[in-house]
Amino acid sequence: QKEVEQNSGPLSVPEGAIASLNCTYSDRGSQSFFWYRQYSGKSPELIMFIYSNGDKEDGRFTAQLNKASQYVSLLIRDSQPSDSATYLCAVMTHADGLTFGKGTHLIIQP
Amino acid sequence: NAGVTQTPKFQVLKTGQSMTLQCAQDMNHNSMYWYRQDPGMGLRLIYYSASEGTTDKGEVPNGYNVSRLNKREFSLRLESAAPSQTSVYFCASRGQPGETQYFGPGTRLLVL
Numbered sequence: 001q002k003e004v005e006q007n008s009g010p011l012s013v014p015e016g017a018i019a020s021l022n023c024t025y026s027d028r029g030s031q032s033f034f035w036y037r038q039y040s041g042k043s044p045e046l047i048m049f050i051y052s053n054g055d056k057e058d059g060r061f062t063a064q065l066n067k068a069s070q071y072v073s074l075l076i077r078d079s080q081p082s083d084s085a086t087y088l089c090a091v092m093t094h095a096d097g098l099t100f101g102k103g104t105h106l107i108i109q110p
Numbered sequence: 111n112a113g114v115t116q117t118p119k120f121q122v123l124k125t126g127q128s129m130t131l132q133c134a135q136d137m138n139h140n141s142m143y144w145y146r147q148d149p150g151m152g153l154r155l156i157y158y159s160a161s162e163g164t165t166d167k168g169e170v171p172n173g174y175n176v177s178r179l180n181k182r183e184f185s186l187r188l189e190s191a192a193p194s195q196t197s198v199y200f201c202a203s204r205g206q207p208g209e210t211q212y213f214g215p216g217t218r219l220l221v222l
Contacts, residue, residue, distance in 0.1 A: 032208045043200055043213040044153070051208070088153065097143050097168055098202075098211060102152035 002027040004091050006101035014109050019076040021104050023089030026070070032092040033065055035074045037085045038103065044088055048074060079108045112136055114214035116201050122220045123191045131186040131217050133201030141204040142184035143168075143211060144176060146197040153200065159184055191221045 003026040013019040021035075032051055036044035048063040050056045050072070056063045062075040072091075076083055086105050090098040117132045135142065144156040155168030159178040173195060175187045184203075188195060198218050202211040 034210055043216050045213070046210045049210055090153075092208065097145075097155040097158045098153075099155075100153040102150065 002030075002091070002099045004089055004099050004101040006087075006089050006104050008102055009105040010107050011104055012107045012109055013079050015079060015081060017079055019079045019083065019106055019108070021074040021076075021087050021089075021106065023072045023074075023101055024070055025072070025089075025091045025099075027091065027099075028067075028070065030070075030091045033063070033072045034090040034092070034098065035061075035063060035072075036088040036090060036100075038088055039085045047087070076106075081108045081110050084108045114201055114203055114212055116199075116214040116217050118217060119215070120218045120220075122222065123188075124222050125192060127191050128187065128189050129191065129219075130188075131199055131201075131219075132183070133185065133214060134183045135201075135203040135212070135214075136182065137203060137205065137212065138181070139203035139205045139212075140181070141211075142178065143202040143204070144174075144184070144186045145200045145202065146170065146195075147200060147216075148197050156186065156199075188219075191219075193221045195219065196221045 034049045035047045038044045050063040050065045060077045064073045086103040088103045089101040114135045143158045145153045157176040159165045162181045201214040204211045
């Protein structure tokens with residue numbers, strides 16, 4: 001059984017601070033890792049993807065992957081109220097779709 | 111380029127009724143997926159189709175059937191709806207292995 005674990009939150013972060021979202025996964029064969037953002041009542045939208053160990057930066061977002069520890073994280077710098085959403089960690093192995101965590105609800109406080 | 115489209119947006123069914131959820135993508139993607147999302151349960155894979163002509167069960171396939179009509183379209187059928195199938199259903203598609211999936215806007219289904 002492939003599992004992806006996230007703290008459900010809510011995680012409350014002051015505006016302008018760094019939000020840190022964490023995810024662990026059980027399947028060591030996992031190869032691709034994704035972070036999606038989902039606003040209430042909307043579909044998931046891709047924020048970041050990462051395949052290799054280390055950091056990957058895209059604007060205010062940084063994804064971090066540590067395959068040895070089976071750990072993925074997402075950092076959001078200079079957090080804005082518009083970043084308030086649920087963040088879904090997803091892991092892909094082969095062709096059988098994504099396994100999602102239950103999501104972390106992030107609240108950016110103005 | 112509409113991406114992934116789903117119909118209907120919202121549906122109310124009575125227990126025992128049947129219905130088909132439609133999904134289409136215009137990105138020439140090979141793989142298509144159906145997920146359901148329930149509060150506290152996250153997104154769970156129902157069925158997927160790795161390529162035209164193939165379908166496979168995901169994590170929660172019971173009570174559902176699928177058809178990959180052609181490369182563009184992937185439908186999900188509930189033969190005899192149950193209240194436990196009340197959920198939000200998302201269709202997704204993907205190009206090459208390892209690439210991300212793109213999601214449709216979702217169908218909200220209420221089974222009374």
